[in-house]
Amino acid sequence: MEIVLISLLNGFVYGMLLFMLASGLTLIFSMMGVLNFAHASIYMLGAYAAFDVTRLIGFWAALIVAPVLCGAIGAAIEIYGLRRVHHNGHIAELLFTFGLFFIFERGVQMIWGMLPVPYRVPPLLDFALFRVYGSNFPAYRGFMLLISGGMLLSIWLLLTRTRIGLIIQAALTHPNMVSSLGHNVPRVFTTVFAGGCFLAGLAGVIGGNYQITEPTMASALGPIVFVVVVFGGLGSLMGCFIASIIMGMIQTFSVIIDGSIADLVKGFGVSIPSDNLLGEILNVPGSRVGPLLPYALMILMLLVRPRGLMGNRDT
Amino acid sequence: MLKHLRRLIGAAIVLGSMLAIPVAQAQETIKIALIAPFSGPVAPQGDAFLKMLKYAMDNVNARGGALGKKFELVTFDDKITPSEALIALKSVTDRNIPFMIQCIGSNVAAAMIEGVAKHNARNPDNRVLYLNCAALATELTEEKCDFWHFRFSGNVTMRVATLVRGLPPEVNSIYLMNQDYLYGQGVAADTKKFLAQYRPDIKIVGEEMVPLQRIRDFSAYITKIKASGAQALITSNWGSDFNLLIKSGVESGLSLKYYTFAAHVNGAPTAMGDGGGDRVVAVLEGHDNMGIELKSAKYNAWIDGFRATDPGFDYPWINFQSMFDMLATAITKVGSTDVLKVALALEGMEVTDLSGKPSIMRKDDHQLLHPFYTALFTKPVKNESEKTGWGWKTVNGLSTADLTFPTVCKMKRPI
Incomplete structure (x- = not known):
């Protein structure tokens, strides 16, 4: 029982972190049709920038400076890069961001070195918030929930309650119409791209010391964020949110499952021997296949419902 | 921030000078290929191994190398995948490099053992010797053992x-x-x-x-x-x-x-x-304070020398030094870099490692005992x-x- 409660909390924290990354990506993807491969790199840049700012000024300053910096980088990428390759079609844009991913990874390695940097949780938040059945729940995880929850609320308010949100939502589905009405659609694109990068940077600031700040952090988190976006569906923040939480929970809960599918059916009196290939697969315990589950779910989703959980367009 | 900027400029200069290298080759060297992951997720390990191996090699070079020649490392990126490593091995043999170090990833090592064995069987005039410094799966010197593979690191x-x-x-x-x-x-x-x-x-x-x-x-x-x-x-x-x-x-x-x-x-x-x-x-196999514990001036000097280069990490793999010591001794003993002769000379060789203990290259399985x-x-x-x-x-x-x-x-x- 206690395992379930603790895993629920941890799964939620991880899910919220995924959401911070995926929300920006899904907005960019659904609005501009660009699958931004460099999105996780911005997350990494956010973590490294936060590490440097923390050393120079302090963590609280980093919490503001690093995301703003990432937003600015995002805006620059959109204006000077994406916009120029845009007329060559989506493949060119895709390749452009794919190249950026490698440049960022190599750049980070050259500037900060190949080894992890000691970006640590600020001392003010480095204590146990409460204890659940003898296990500490670190205050920093609570802080992460606070930040990501606050972010969720503010994007939702921004998109549904303000004029700019109205235009963004309109541009998501009818860019030509919005343009005809006299709105500057390219500027809306830049805003959304910069906003997405801001969120990724913010995720980097709070995720960098929750995990480890190292040059591989982008490639480690990148694929799962794509899974979230595809699974959640295009153009739907709600779908993205639900998908993030589902993926966070899957990754946390699959670990604690010791039984396999074979054990499950054994309960019904059917025993599966592990001497053939299929039998062997069915006998692998859940904790060992867990990390593959998100990808399996994504494939299943694409087969059954290509538009994703709550998407309004096909992927 | 300023420090990072300086490092960036430094990196740019290094990169620039690397492009200019082929112009002058000062003197003849004994080349050793290093196949390691220099890109991808394990790149930090590859980078660190290069620094540590180079330090151990420079130590041997400072003592005069072998046959009056210095050793030189030539690096190849394998991205920690067996197929890339085999392509790298092909370049190594194309360039007639007699010695090859590959250490990271036991799956890569298993492919390299097979690749080297095949190559040496087909090309007796252009053999290559596989020096494994850290691929640790025990099988590599048991079921999969091969004459051309020497492991200079304790197994699992x-x-x-x-x-x-x-x-x-x-x-x-x-x-x-x-x-x-x-x-x-x-x-x-x-x-x-x-x-x-x-x-x-x-x-x-x-x-x-x-x-x-x-x-x-x-x-x-x-x-x-x-x-x-x-x-x-x-x-x-x-x-x-x-x-x-x-x-x-x-x-x-x-x-x-x-x-x-x-x-x-x-x-x-x-x-x-x-x-x-x-x-x-x-x-x-060793650590940065072991020389102090053992009161060994030799070990301390070695560690202090490495730490003075500000590598940013420790140097626990003292067996790397034993590897280069053994290789130099073997080459000196047989008077050439002929791979077969060097391999035979390495078999059963015993050296004293930095901590003053014996390290023995067992003839039966080519596993270093230390x-x-x-x-x-x-x-x-x-x-x-x-x-x-x-x-x-x-x-x-x-x-x-x-x-x-x-x-x-x-x-x-x-x-």
Whole structure:
């Protein structure tokens, strides 16, 4: 029982972190049709920038400076890069961001070195918030929930309650119409791209010391964020949110499952021997296949419902 | 920030000068190819290995190299994939480089053993010798052993034996966590074998095989370990699988001892920080404070020389020095770089390692036999690890003789 409660909390924290990354990506993807491969790199840049700012000024300053910096980088990428390759079609844009991913990874390695940097949780938040059945729940995880929850609320308010949100939502589905009405659609694109990068940077600031700040952090988190976006569906923040939480929970809960599918059916009196290939697969315990589950779910989703959980367009 | 900028400019200059190298080749050298991951997720390891190997090689060069020539490393990127490594091997043999070092990834090493054996059988005039400095799966010198492959690093079995015999008597319940591939599976199997043999009183209360470098949050595992009531965790996880595991464990306030195979490897002390202090034990061949413990001027000078280059990590692999010492001795002895002659000279060779203990290259399986130690991450120590304030202190050790296990290797010899 206690395992379930603790895993629920941890799964939620991880899910919220995924959401911070995926929300920006899904907005960019659904609005501009660009699958931004460099999105996780911005997350990494956010973590490294936060590490440097923390050393120079302090963590609280980093919490503001690093995301703003990432937003600015995002805006620059959109204006000077994406916009120029845009007329060559989506493949060119895709390749452009794919190249950026490698440049960022190599750049980070050259500037900060190949080894992890000691970006640590600020001392003010480095204590146990409460204890659940003898296990500490670190205050920093609570802080992460606070930040990501606050972010969720503010994007939702921004998109549904303000004029700019109205235009963004309109541009998501009818860019030509919005343009005809006299709105500057390219500027809306830049805003959304910069906003997405801001969120990724913010995720980097709070995720960098929750995990480890190292040059591989982008490639480690990148694929799962794509899974979230595809699974959640295009153009739907709600779908993205639900998908993030589902993926966070899957990754946390699959670990604690010791039984396999074979054990499950054994309960019904059917025993599966592990001497053939299929039998062997069915006998692998859940904790060992867990990390593959998100990808399996994504494939299943694409087969059954290509538009994703709550998407309004096909992927 | 300024420091980073300077480093960036430095990197640019280095890059620029690298492009200009082929112009002048000062004198003839003995080339050694280094095939390692220099890009991709394991690039930090490849980069660190290059620095450490180069330092050991420069030491031999400072003593005059061999045959009046200096050694020179030529690097090839294998991205830690067997297919890329085989392509690199092709370039090595195309350039007639007689010696090849490949150390990271036992799966890559298995492919290299086969690749080298095939090449040498087909091209007796252009052979290459495989010097393995850290691919640790025991099979490589057992079932898969080959005449052209020499392993200059203690295998999994030797490491696990050191760890199990170093477990304090009060430990009686243990949790195992290893990565789900050749190396991790080998550690798991050997741990169970040695626990049954040396410490039948210890109960294994749980076991995990985690997918390689896939898990981003280990808190669920920590919860499971906690529920099992284990006193200690034995883990061969390395890279982010180790760093994130320790981080989650420390954050959750779990009072647990970690017995590890990789906590001393570059990057891990930084990731552990204060959380790993007095809690983490590592199995290692040497560490930065061992020279001080042994009062060995030679070892101290060697470590101080490396630390003076400000590499940003420790140098535990003292067997790298033994490898270059042995290679130089063998080449000097036979008077040429003929691969077959050098290989025969390496067989059965004995050198004294930096700690003053014997290191023997066993003829039967080409496995280096040398001592191993367990050390605690503690303070105060003279040489701290990666500016954490903490460093390694020897707890226990097994001698070369203790770690000489029988081999099942049936080697096909060319003569």
